[in-house]
Amino acid sequence: MKFAATAVAAAIMLAAPLSVWEAMAQDPALDEDTIEQAERLMDAGLDSTIGYEIVESLTTEIGARLAGSEAEARARDWAVAKMTALGLANVRIEPFDVPYWERGIEEAAIVSPYPQTLELTALGGSVATPVEGVTGEIVRFETLADLQDAPMTGFEGKIVFVDEYMTRTQDGSGYGVAVAKRSGAAVEAGKRGAVAALIRSVGTDSHRFPHTGQMRYGDVDRKVPIAALSAPDADQLQRALTRGEPVTVRVRLDTVSPGTRPSGNVIGEIPGRTDEIVVIGGHLDSWDLGTGAVDDGAGIGITMGAAKIILESGLTPERTIRIVAFGAEEIGLYGGIYYAEKYAADLDKHIVGAESDFGAGQIYQFQTRFGETKLDRAKEFQRVLAPLGIGPGNNEATGGPDMIGLRGAGVPVVTLKQNGWDYFDLHHTHDDTLDKIDPDNIAQNVAAYAGFVWMAANMDGDFRDPVTLPVTGEASQ
Amino acid sequence: MKFAATAVAAAIMLAAPLSVWEAMAQDPALDEDTIEQAERLMDAGLDSTIGYEIVESLTTEIGARLAGSEAEARARDWAVAKMTALGLANVRIEPFDVPYWERGIEEAAIVSPYPQTLELTALGGSVATPVEGVTGEIVRFETLADLQDAPMTGFEGKIVFVDEYMTRTQDGSGYGVAVAKRSGAAVEAGKRGAVAALIRSVGTDSHRFPHTGQMRYGDVDRKVPIAALSAPDADQLQRALTRGEPVTVRVRLDTVSPGTRPSGNVIGEIPGRTDEIVVIGGHLDSWDLGTGAVDDGAGIGITMGAAKIILESGLTPERTIRIVAFGAEEIGLYGGIYYAEKYAADLDKHIVGAESDFGAGQIYQFQTRFGETKLDRAKEFQRVLAPLGIGPGNNEATGGPDMIGLRGAGVPVVTLKQNGWDYFDLHHTHDDTLDKIDPDNIAQNVAAYAGFVWMAANMDGDFRDPVTLPVTGEASQ
Known part of the structure; x- marks a missing residue:
């Protein structure tokens, strides 16, 4: 039925290409x-x-x-x-x-100059750090695009921090832009010799909850671990950096990918x-x-x-x-x-x-x-x-x-x-x-x-x- | 000066006990x-x-x-x-x-019938659990008063859960009532042979943040560890219990009190x-x-x-x-x-x-x-x-x-x-x-x-x- x-509609359409649109529109x-x-x-x-x-x-x-x-x-x-x-x-x-893939122990801290713990969580698919963690000076980028435009050298041993914000919207349209950093930050950090990547969580709250989510390395040669800081912790790292001294952070992520x-x-x-x-x-x-x-x-x-x-x-x-x-x-x-x-x-x-x-x-x-x-x-x-x-x-x-x-x-x-x-x-x-x-x-x-x-x-x-x-x-x- | x-005011007062109140009130x-x-x-x-x-x-x-x-x-x-x-x-x-006093690793989970992790935090001053944690069936009380009124036996090996809510007020007047359970729950649980005490956090939010705070055992003979569940985790435990089967929880708190x-x-x-x-x-x-x-x-x-x-x-x-x-x-x-x-x-x-x-x-x-x-x-x-x-x-x-x-x-x-x-x-x-x-x-x-x-x-x-x-x-x- x-x-x-x-089939009738299709027949009409073939016979009279213009009027078919109207005819179909009138067919409730x-x-x-x-x-x-x-x-x-x-x-x-x-x-x-x-x-x-x-x-x-x-x-x-x-x-x-x-x-x-x-x-x-x-x-x-x-x-x-x-x-x-x-x-x-x-x-x-x-x-x-x-x-x-499964997360394990995850820990982070500012080592100097303002020692204190940071709250973060590994992104899904992230490789692990060594058990003792990785320690490096933070290099902050306001956006993923800024990191992508950065030179390919000078990041060896450092931790890249992409501090991009997400826009709050009714329709979730802020997500696409913000989520790009979830994969992009680790990929770009790895290419540049950094030891890890951190991102401001893809989220709109200001609570001490890091947001996880899947990341993908694609076909990069060098996979570096990546985690998301809660918004208040990203703020904290940003404030620490604006004080002018180099900021060193230690990150430990015991992720596993057992097959x-x-x-x-x-x-x-x-x-x-x-x-x-x-x-x-x-x-x-x-x-x-x-x-x-x-x-x-x-x-x-x-x-x-x-x-x-x-x-x-x-x-x-x-x-x-x-x-x-x-x-x-x-x-x-x-x-x-x-x-x-x-x-x-x-x-x-x-x-x-x-x-x-x-x-x-x-x-x-x-x-x-x-x-x-x-x-x-x-x-x-x-x-x-x-x-x-x-x-x-x-x-x-x-x-x-x-x-x-x-x-x-x-x-x-x-x-x-x-x-x-x-x-x-x-x-x-x-x-x-x-x-x-x-x-x-x-x-x-x-x-x-x-x-x-x-x-x-x-x-x-x-x-x-x-x-x-x-x-x-x-x-x- | x-x-x-x-001194003048005091002299007036001694001379004329009634009028001094007015006299002083008029002294700006x-x-x-x-x-x-x-x-x-x-x-x-x-x-x-x-x-x-x-x-x-x-x-x-x-x-x-x-x-x-x-x-x-x-x-x-x-x-x-x-x-x-x-x-x-x-x-x-x-x-x-x-x-x-310092907290260490803290972990909790419903072991059965609905296995899943719970988010909690030790209260300041709580003793530690053994490293393997303590595991026990949950006995829930709506209020600390209910626990205080409970019989002294039948709690051996169990975990007492005081699920008392705090009232949100502008002046903080809900705090005094709610905070009583912070010490009271462990004291009463210990007296009754329970292996640990849990409380609904003393707080007014509905976020996954447990609230810590100091507790005190007083001169009890038996100190049992105590931790606070975040409000959503207290809700979760409450819902698990209303389904009718016994609910068993494991809690590990590695607190230390080194002097x-x-x-x-x-x-x-x-x-x-x-x-x-x-x-x-x-x-x-x-x-x-x-x-x-x-x-x-x-x-x-x-x-x-x-x-x-x-x-x-x-x-x-x-x-x-x-x-x-x-x-x-x-x-x-x-x-x-x-x-x-x-x-x-x-x-x-x-x-x-x-x-x-x-x-x-x-x-x-x-x-x-x-x-x-x-x-x-x-x-x-x-x-x-x-x-x-x-x-x-x-x-x-x-x-x-x-x-x-x-x-x-x-x-x-x-x-x-x-x-x-x-x-x-x-x-x-x-x-x-x-x-x-x-x-x-x-x-x-x-x-x-x-x-x-x-x-x-x-x-x-x-x-x-x-x-x-x-x-x-x-x-x-």
């Missing part, structure tokens, strides 16, 4: 029943505590769950049990291996009537410091919670609604990439995908990556979601980190954009704990996902452009 | 010159950054400075250099010894024309976790800063203004007690004392502990301070922790009451760092102390009741 409608995706059902699900989501309960369960019963760790394995068992208890079908673990370990995705479904799939999820792994509440217990709670709201309604969707708890996101999007590989042959049946991985703040925007001929469908969906306070967004959604494979393969994605004003206060720190989640906000997220996924699973047609697009240049002639 | 005025302490000078000093304080600069210097160049540590010794040298540079006279260290170490007060003065003294100060030591910015670098900055404002005015006070940077406050008010002992013979020459030790929030109230016949003087002083936003307070001031000895000896004290709404978010944590201090607020504090201390140093008479008080019962006959 749905394919038939698409949602019928009244679907809209009414979505509205009822949204109401039920707002009234439900299920999203919060799921995050509470995960963060309390498992806590931190580093990719590849025994805790992540327990989290997979937890997810199987939880999905089963919620009533999802076809619950399964889809295993894969990941490179394992590969098992990880995996956990999948559960609400089976539909067709073989088409709507996929939503969050990632199950977290960094090792906090309990992974906002990153990304929230995404797990929101998407499993949305599924539960639908299951409780007794409705059966046209398409299968698939919930994925992705493994090993933090260390390199392993779960998302694996998923796209495993289901490569089925990706044309994936109508749309969305991962919730930006905390538990209120959703304020419906962002899409749809075919250009289907942008009116974004408006249709947004109008239904609007009572939740969700406005229209652009068509540049990423769909979330673990949608990388699907997005790359052309599967339409959606980002239900959350208010991330405070997200990078907590992100990748010890302080990412359950108390930071507002139950009302997470209920709004559950409502939005329940409404969105229900509409996507039951709409007519899809979000893709027809296989052969009209050529705009020709059409306008 | 001042003594003469007091402050002349117009003194008020005008105080106002100019307050204006200068508001415009100055000196208070902030001093805290910045102390927290950056020394950082944490645990009582009895080598860092506290460096802080004394810093204070001597800073007081000298500011232009204070008679700068000196007055040494004394203190019992030394006595040197500490000391650092003193500097603005010499007056008489041998009377007005004393203000803060405490120089801090806990080892943060850099002691709000507790109590702020008090050092505020009181040394006030002295600098007066020195810059070129005015000479009638009475000597003495600035004391007290040592070893945190572990038992050693500096304050030592000061009162050392100057026991001179305490009658101490007109008034005040310690700033409640952070760097705005001062909102002028609280006193004056003789009852001198309460009008509190009003006189408060009226001059009022443009800074400082209202009248009661007559139950403590004067600050290190005024304990002076207060006990009957020296009048003043508390320039600071807004402590956020103080216990930071108090005794890693997060007590310079970034938490608002430069405008500390300038208001400097202004208030400069104005207050100038008035106290130049007023007519004092804040004490006459040696022989009129007996109210007789007077009313």
